[in-house]
């Protein structure tokens with residue numbers, strides 16, 4: 001009903017909703033629909049066609065080889081979420097929040113979108129109810145082998161994951177490298193360093209710093225360290241961090257590694273680092289630190305991704321302290337960074 005002082009258009013539809021659920025419930029329930037739409041435009045690289053200005057769905061469809069009527073509907077959904085804008089002539093443009101969807105731009109999130117919306121994650125999500133029954137990760141229930149084992153056997157999925165991780169990590173790496181004062185001449189070993197984005201950012205901090213990138217052989221083969229300013233100051237080594245990691249580092253980095261594993265496996269990795277590190281060497285664990293006590297935190301979503309995909313988990317400061325102590329490290333301090341992860345600094349004792 002409208003009253004005399006009510007300025008609403010009486011012919012306007014009631015508050016739009018695709019379901020009768022309360023808005024918050026609706027939002028959570030339909031989350032996968034939005035990420036499916038995002039994946040579709042990323043797969044067809046629609047954002048790249050908007051680099052030079054707005055275009056109609058017909059123009060975009062012709063450029064991308066897609067169906068204009070369907071594309072318009074998908075873009076409309078994403079326009080409603082602030083990634084695109086549709087003007088009165090039916091032309092779409094990218095909003096600022098959508099710009100990182102383009103490929104080839106600084107800190108492009110295109111590979112990250114392809115990774116997080118990949119069927120590897122979506123199929124795993126379907127198994128979350130069975131993970132709640134206790135036991136294995138949703139990924140293992142869906143695919144029959146643990147995630148990193150699967151990646152070793154599937155070069156295509158590994159490429160999706162490595163590129164996605166590098167894209168996720170790209171904006172963080174420099175912030176993390178700036179967040180810690182590495183002393184001159186320090187030797188830094190990045191354990192599970194992926195393609196080396198963090199090591200590159202660390203070595204950029206000082207011309208006397210030296211580093212080792214350590215990860216699976218197939219991953220280090222795609223390293224990003226071939227830069228003139230880094231020549232002669234790094235080497236890449238492939239291996240298994242459950243067996244051994246390169247010795248002789250003054251600093252060991254574990255960025256987004258421990259959160260991939262349960263406590264038992266995390267202790268095996270920390271054990272390899274502790275055997276390689278001399279007493280007094282520093283360990284920098286770069287992971288989100290959960291506040292505990294039920295305080296909301298952006299890493300809580302990541303925690304569920306870890307639960308589904310790898311049997312991993314995000315941890316509180318107290319949980320890090322206890323885990324590190326069990327592996328022969330003393331927690332020294334926790335340095336927040338302007339990005340999601342903090343630097344948990346520990347000393348080998």
Ligand SMILES: C[S@@+](CC[C@H](N)C(=O)[O-])C[C@H]1O[C@@H](n2cnc3c(N)ncnc32)[C@H](O)[C@@H]1O
Pocket residue numbers: 148165166169191192193194195214215216219239240241242254255256257260
């Ligand atoms: C979540 S990614 C983190 C990569 C990188 N540190 C970053 O922050 O972008 C986990 C990394 O651990 C590596 N990894 C997994 N199992 C490994 C193993 N057994 N030995 C060495 N590296 C391993 C993966 O190849 C992957 O690069």
